[in-house]
Amino acid sequence: MMKKILAAAALALLFVLNLSPVVLGEELQDIYEAYGLKKGDDELFGLFYRNPPEVIALRPFKVRWYDIEMPINVGTLVLEKGKDAKFSFAVKGEKTEGSTKVTVEIVSDITFRYAQNEDPRILFELDHNTHLKSYTDGKLIRDETSNKTGNAGGWGGQDEGVLNIGMFLPKNSGAGNLGVVLFRVEGVQVKKGGLGILEIDTQASTTAGETEQALPAAIVLGVAGAAAAAVGAAAAGGSGGAAGASGGSSGDGPEDDEGGGSYKMVIYKDFGDSIRTGADAVFIQARMVEINAQGAEIERPDLTQKIEIFSPDNVLQVGIPSFTGTAVQTSLKAMHPSPQTAKVSFRFAGEGGVFQNNVEFKIIGESKIKLASSIFPILAASAESFELEYELVDFLMKPEVSLQYNKAVGLFELELGKNKLGKDVIVARPTEKAGKMSFQRFIHRYACEITAKNDKETAKEKFELHLCYEGIGTAFDQVKNNTTPDEIILECFADSEKEKREEKAYRLPLAVMRWNNAAKRLEPDTAAAEKLKLEFTADTKSKNLPAAEAVRAVEEAEIAAKLETGPSPVKIDHEKKPALYMLFPEKCAVAQAPEIEIIITVSMEDAEFEELILKGRLKPQNDYKAMIEWFINYGKGTFVHDYIKIGDVSIYHGALDFIENRVYSASTCPYTPKSKENHYEDGKMDVSRPNYIYLQDASMPHKIGEFKQIQSLHHELCHAIEHQHGDTGSSENSERHSYFIQHLTDVVKALADMERGMEDAASAAENAIMAFYEVFNDTHNAEPQTFDWFGVTYLTQHKIFERYADFDVYCRTNIPEERKQEIARVFRTRYFPGNLKGKRNYGASFKEKSGAFQNAVWNIKCSTTYIGLVKGVSVEHPDYKFRVRKVPQWVPGTLKIVAMYDVENIATGKTDTLMVELDGGSFDPSDYRYPVVDKFTVTWRATDKISDCIMGQPKSVSEAVKI
Numbered sequence: 013m014m015k016k017i018l019a020a021a022a023l024a025l026l027f028v029l030n031l032s033p034v035v036l037g038e039e040l041q042d043i044y045e046a047y048g049l050k051k052g053d054d055e056l057f058g059l060f061y062r063n064p065p066e067v068i069a070l071r072p073f074k075v076r077w078y079d080i081e082m083p084i085n086v087g088t089l090v091l092e093k094g095k096d097a098k099f100s101f102a103v104k105g106e107k108t109e110g111s112t113k114v115t116v117e118i119v120s121d122i123t124f125r126y127a128q129n130e131d132p133r134i135l136f137e138l139d140h141n142t143h144l145k146s147y148t149d150g151k152l153i154r155d156e157t158s159n160k161t162g163n164a165g166g167w168g169g170q171d172e173g174v175l176n177i178g179m180f181l182p183k184n185s186g187a188g189n190l191g192v193v194l195f196r197v198e199g200v201q202v203k204k205g206g207l208g209i210l211e212i213d214t215q216a217s218t219t220a221g222e223t224e225q226a227l228p229a230a231i232v233l234g235v236a237g238a239a240a241a242a243v244g245a246a247a248a249g250g251s252g253g254a255a256g257a258s259g260g261s262s263g264d265g266p267e268d269d270e271g272g273g274s275y276k277m278v279i280y281k282d283f284g285d286s287i288r289t290g291a292d293a294v295f296i297q298a299r300m301v302e303i304n305a306q307g308a309e310i311e312r313p314d315l316t317q318k319i320e321i322f323s324p325d326n327v328l329q330v331g332i333p334s335f336t337g338t339a340v341q342t343s344l345k346a347m348h349p350s351p352q353t354a355k356v357s358f359r360f361a362g363e364g365g366v367f368q369n370n371v372e373f374k375i376i377g378e379s380k381i382k383l384a385s386s387i388f389p390i391l392a393a394s395a396e397s398f399e400l401e402y403e404l405v406d407f408l409m410k411p412e413v414s415l416q417y418n419k420a421v422g423l424f425e426l427e428l429g430k431n432k433l434g435k436d437v438i439v440a441r442p443t444e445k446a447g448k449m450s451f452q453r454f455i456h457r458y459a460c461e462i463t464a465k466n467d468k469e470t471a472k473e474k475f476e477l478h479l480c481y482e483g484i485g486t487a488f489d490q491v492k493n494n495t496t497p498d499e500i501i502l503e504c505f506a507d508s509e510k511e512k513r514e515e516k517a518y519r520l521p522l523a524v525m526r527w528n529n530a531a532k533r534l535e536p537d538t539a540a541a542e543k544l545k546l547e548f549t550a551d552t553k554s555k556n557l558p559a560a561e562a563v564r565a566v567e568e569a570e571i572a573a574k575l576e577t578g579p580s581p582v583k584i585d586h587e588k589k590p591a592l593y594m595l596f597p598e599k600c601a602v603a604q605a606p607e608i609e610i611i612i613t614v615s616m617e618d619a620e621f622e623e624l625i626l627k628g629r630l631k632p633q634n635d636y637k638a639m640i641e642w643f644i645n646y647g648k649g650t651f652v653h654d655y656i657k658i659g660d661v662s663i664y665h666g667a668l669d670f671i672e673n674r675v676y677s678a679s680t681c682p683y684t685p686k687s688k689e690n691h692y693e694d695g696k697m698d699v700s701r702p703n704y705i706y707l708q709d710a711s712m713p714h715k716i717g718e719f720k721q722i723q724s725l726h727h728e729l730c731h732a733i734e735h736q737h738g739d740t741g742s743s744e745n746s747e748r749h750s751y752f753i754q755h756l757t758d759v760v761k762a763l764a765d766m767e768r769g770m771e772d773a774a775s776a777a778e779n780a781i782m783a784f785y786e787v788f789n790d791t792h793n794a795e796p797q798t799f800d801w802f803g804v805t806y807l808t809q810h811k812i813f814e815r816y817a818d819f820d821v822y823c824r825t826n827i828p829e830e831r832k833q834e835i836a837r838v839f840r841t842r843y844f845p846g847n848l849k850g851k852r853n854y855g856a857s858f859k860e861k862s863g864a865f866q867n868a869v870w871n872i873k874c875s876t877t878y879i880g881l882v883k884g885v886s887v888e889h890p891d892y893k894f895r896v897r898k899v900p901q902w903v904p905g906t907l908k909i910v911a912m913y914d915v916e917n918i919a920t921g922k923t924d925t926l927m928v929e930l931d932g933g934s935f936d937p938s939d940y941r942y943p944v945v946d947k948f949t950v951t952w953r954a955t956d957k958i959s960d961c962i963m964g965q966p967k968s969v970s971e972a973v974k975i
Contacts, residue, residue, distance in 0.1 A: 040069055040199030040361070043175060047202065056175075064135055065200035067092050068126060069361070070177065071914065072099060074194040076146075077116050079656060080105040085330055087322035087357055088198055090366055091126040098123050100326040115147040118191055120181065127163070137163045142181050144190045158184045168194050189542045198361075206567045210552035211368040213355075216251060224278045224301075227360070227367040232275050232315065234364035252659040271302045275312075277319070277360060277369060280339070284406060286374040287354070293331065293343035296321070296359045316340055320359040327354035345831060349377045362502035376406035381473040388438065388460070389478040389533045390424060392446040398532060399429075399437040399476070404464055411464035411471070421458060423449065423479055438462065438475075446479060451622065453493045454525045454534060454588065455480055480527060480534040483621040484544065484614050487590035489583040496520070500612065500628030504569055504597045506673065514574075517596035517626070519581055522614060523588040524621070540616065541591035546573035548615040551627070554609035556715075562608050565632050569597035571610075595628075603632040604639070606714030618813035636675060636725060639713055640664045643757070644723045651823050652763040656754055656814055658725070660803020667732040674704035677712040690724050694740050703735065719761060723963050726756050728801060737801050747792035753804055755790060758783035763816070766835060767827060775817075777838045782878040784809035788940045789879075809880065810937035817843065817904040840901035846932050848874050855883070856974055858930075858948055863970030864963035865889055865952065870930065870972055879942045885909060887928075891918055897925055907932030907945060912955070915960055924962040927953045928974070947973045 044051045047059045071088040074081055082103035084538045089097040099122055106115040127137045139161050146154040164183040168175065175197045180189040210231060213872040217223050280297045287294060300315035319340045331343035344356060354375050359368040384401040391398075402412065415426045415438065423446040429439045456479040464471045485493030500520070505512045524540040527533075548571040550562035557565070576592045584590055595612075607629040614624040641661045647653035676682070685706045686693060695703045705728040707713075713721035729749040734740065759780050766776030787809070799805070806812075815822050819836040820829070850856025855874040860866055867890070873883035885900035898912035909930040916923040932945035952968040954961040 017745065040067065040201055043197050043200050046200045048527040052170075061135070061951070064093065065202045067201035069198035069200070070124075070195040071198050072101075072193055072195050073176075075101065075103050075118060076178075076194065077105070077118065077146075077191040080107050080114070080116055082118070083330065083332075084193075085322050086326060087320055087359060088361070089124060089323060089586075090361075091124075091194075093126055096125040097124050098805075099324070102326065107508050113149055115150075117145045119143045120190075120193075122193070124179075134163045136177070136179060137161060137195075138179055138181075140181050147200060156183070156190065158190055160184050162189075176200070188739060192832070194333065198726050205830060210365065211370065213370045214373065216281075216371050216373045218285045219877070220284065221283045222278055222280045225369050226274060228278045228364075229274060230364040231360070231367045232364065233364040234362070238397065262930065273310075274300050276301050276303065276313070277358060277367065279358060279369070279371065284408060286376045286406065287328070287344055287346045288408070289346045289349045289375060289377050291346075292469070293345040295341060295343050296356065297336070297339040297341045300360065310336060315360070315362070318360055318362070320357075320361075322357050324355050324357045327351060327375065328356060330356070343593045344373075346375050346836075349375065351375065351521065351834065368784040378410075379407045379464070379471045380405050381462055381471050383462070383473055383475055386475050387478055388440060388475055389455075389480050390440045390442055391527045391534075392423070392442050392449070392456075392479050392481050394442060394527075398440045399431055400435050400440070401431065401435050402462060402473075403436065403659065404471075407464065407466070407469055407471075409466045409468065411466040411469060413462065413464045415460065415462055417458065417460040417477070423456070424458070424477060426460065426477075440477060442479065445694075448854070451483055451624075452495055453481065453484070454483070454485055455525070465546055467910070478534070478772055480525075482525055482527050482534070482718065483625040484524055485618065486624075486626070487521040487585045487588040489585050493523070494624065494626075500595065500626060501631060502569070502571060502595055502597055502610070502628060503631040504600045504602075504633050506600045507634060508672065513596045514594060517574075517594035519576065520573075520593045520625075521580065521582065521584040522592035522593060523585075523590040524616070525588065536587075536589040538589045538591065541589070542575060543617065544591070544593075545615050545617060546593065546595070547615070548630075549611050549613070551609035551611050557603060557605040557608055561603065562605075565601045565603040565608055566610055566630055568599060569601035569632065570599040570628055571630070572598045597630065599866070601632040602635045603629065604635045604716050606631075606634060607631055633673065634675070634714060636673060636713070638727060639716055639718075639722045640668070640729070642716045643719070643726055646719070647760040647764040649825070650761055650764040650767045651819070651825055652812070652816070655757060655807045655815070656760055657762055657803060657805040658753060662727070663733060663801070663803045664729050667729045667736065670736055671703050671705060671732055674702060675712075676704055676706055677709050678707070679709050681706055690728060692728045692735070694731075694735050696740070703732070705729070705732070706758050718839040723754060723757055726757065727751075733801055737798075745792075745794040746798055748794040751790045752787060752793040752797065753781050753799075753802060755786040756804065756806060759787065759812075763812075767823075767831075768823065769827075773831070773834045773838045777835075777842050778881060781809075781813070781843055781881045784812070784874075785878045785880055808938055810935075810940070813839050813843045813880075814904040814937060817902060837901075840904070841899055842882055843880055844872075844874070844902050844907075845937070845942060846907050847879050847942040848872050848878065848882075848945055849876060850974055858972035859975045860950055860970045860972045861948065862966035863952070864965070865892065865950075867969065868892075868950075868972075870948070870950075885911065887913070892916060893918060905937060907935055907943065909948075915962060920963055925951045925955045926963070927955055929953075945974075947971055 044053065044056060046065065047056055047737065049056050067090065069088050069090045070086055072086050072728070074083055082105040084101040084103060086099040086101060089099070092096055100120065102119040103119045104115070106113060120140055123139040127135055143157045144154065145152060158181065160182045162180055166178055167175065170180040177195045177197065178192045179195065181191050181193065182189050210227065214225065228312045236750050278299050278301055281294070283294050298319045298321060300312045300319065302310040302312050304310060316339060317335055320329060321333045321340060321342045328343040329347055333340050333342040346354065352375055354371050355370045355372050357368055357370050359366060382403040382405045388400045409868065413428055415428065417426055423443055425441050425443065427439050429437050430436045455549040458477045459474065460477050461472055461474050481926050486496055487493065488497050491497045500518050502518060503516055522541055522544055524537040525534050526537050528535045548566060550559070550566040552559040552562065554562060555564070576594045610628050610630050612626040612628055614626065644659045644661050644664065647656065678688070683701050690707050690711050692705050693703060695701055705725065707724055711721055711724040713725050727750045730753055734749065762776045762779035762783060765771040766773055817836055817839040819839070820832040823832050847857045858870040860868045869888050871886050875881040875883070887894050893916040895914040896911070897914050900909050900911035902909055910928070912925065912927050914923055916927050929951045930948040932948055935943045936951045950970050950972045952963060954963065954966045
């Protein structure tokens, strides 16, 4: 019966351990005890090599480099003969000698073998891959790696009463090593048989608290003890539960331990299954518990003290274990984020073998939110909802999740949800407002954020919601897709410069973007972009030009849209894969405005997407002929047009043809001009260049109405007309026609503006008088002057102003009578055809030599620069006061001035109204010169009772001479 029970117990042990029968054998013994020696007996070493143990337990505990020692904790290696074990360590140590600090770092992966060599003295070997760095005062002195197999070593003496062995880490070449690893000899099994080893892998529980693992009694008690316990249990069962034999416990175990008990290892932790990298250390405990035959749990501190806790893969930093009285406790700390898991081994070595529970923990980093993408595209025009997956990563506790975005935008809504697979998602829905919003961009970007938070952890992750619009748009870099970074200017060039058409073309990148519903994103359609239709029409709402004229000019320009290949000269958005179009007029349109507003319509042949509307400007060639015609006819419809012609339109048009319309501004001139001033170049300096007109930018005319600019063109065309007549002029007389005619145009403008009411009569009259003076007195005037070449005709200033002085009589144009009379009055009071320059700056003074008002002085204020311009006439006498009854006025066609005064005799107080006439003599109005007037014949006449006149006579005549 006993044999059967023992056999049953043995089979049960084999089943529980899941080991082969050869592993079970004698328990480990102290090395001295195993060889029958007293501690410290030197005979041990000879016996050891002559009769090596079948099993040896070695615990690596220290690394030594010179005199720097660094502890390691990698657990105990239990090796049978011919077997090996692997372990790793990373250590750092330092020492200070005087003012010098030496630091060493060693990282090593080791395979340790209990060898079976022909040489009985070589029992241990190791393969290693070791990297060593040493520093002196922070400066790297040594950086070396070695991976050589070594077998050199020796007994290292006693450490805390336990024998130890030292093994060198040999260098790849040369003498020396990278350190020494010291192993404590924990025990041996000299006799045949094996050591029972039960190693299991478990996952750390996800919650805090205790977990437990049962282990065979044979591990704790040995085979014999476990069999005896089994027999005791069976006997107890057969005899109604009588107490059995002791379970083989010793030391601090219960004295009345009953047979038939079982054992378990209990692990406690106050955290879940994750250890965070870089966080504070967490603590873990392990203890041994015996369950007796009655099911009662008995704490076994004697067994608990045999528990080792270490990191078999050296991923975690394990503190030095300590015994609390009830459990073995240590700290765990993760220093690196990889690998993502790490094991903590809890090893118990009993009388019959070893039980090791390798508990796997997750190594986590900072808690975070993992988004499927940082970009969340949604289609603005869709009624569907869109999803973006997210995952909560490395949270120790379940967090609350929320979304942050600008709800005031009102174009989309966000919420949290689950998809069909049960995964967490952010759900986005475009609003009705988004679908109705006018196209501006293919993609509107909105910053959003998701937050996960619990009592201890907070994580945030930003993402960008892309509100997408399908359609046609521009594709410039960093520019809205319904516009361009600069204005679209399409410039017309004459056939002689047609190579500039494409060179100066506007580059327009256009893209077509479609929604890919399968991929849930907006994608470019390059093929469609290359087949777009572009239409150019005049903006008929523009005020630059009459609608019909604008339409004609745009049609005449024949604007082309040509695909361009090769690198883009403009910055484009390459992600949209646009087609690059060159826009340019293929023909040279001519218009009276410098720019014509145009509308550019971009569409698809099948009208799949809404048209893109852009605006631009067409710059036709300036219609200089229209400008010149307007300029020459400026006075048409006014009084002056009947008497002055400032050119023949056909002659000046011929001059433009002669230079082939080549009028260049300073900023566009293709040649180096002979001067920076406005001028006509006749080509004599360089026969390879054509004749042309050069104008400063400020003098360049662009449209009808720019009088001063067109006047500059008209001036230079005079030289072109001279050139046509073979007269390019000399430096002395080259401007003899142009300035004469230019001043004449100033006269026409002043008089025409005055008549049209565009300028007040007094100012306009002054301008006309001064301009006419310049006509005949400009220093550039010289003979011969052939005005027939230009179609210019005129009257002298005297004849013209004679008619304006009687404007209310001569004028037949339809203007108000009041204005006619005002114009006539202004010229009678402001003009005098004689040269009155005197000794005084303000004009001239004349003194009567005889007559009733002998010594009266006449003061005539006039311009000292412009002869003919009168500012006023007054008279003074020491015995009389003169009050103006009728303002002094010029008598047209003469050198006479007439006036009426109320004359008071200061002594008597008597007052009479007298008329007076100042006659400067005769002159010829057809002669442009101003006759010098040095004296006047002054005639006073009574207007009331002649017999009682203040003069004592009806008429008094005297001579007034210039003083």
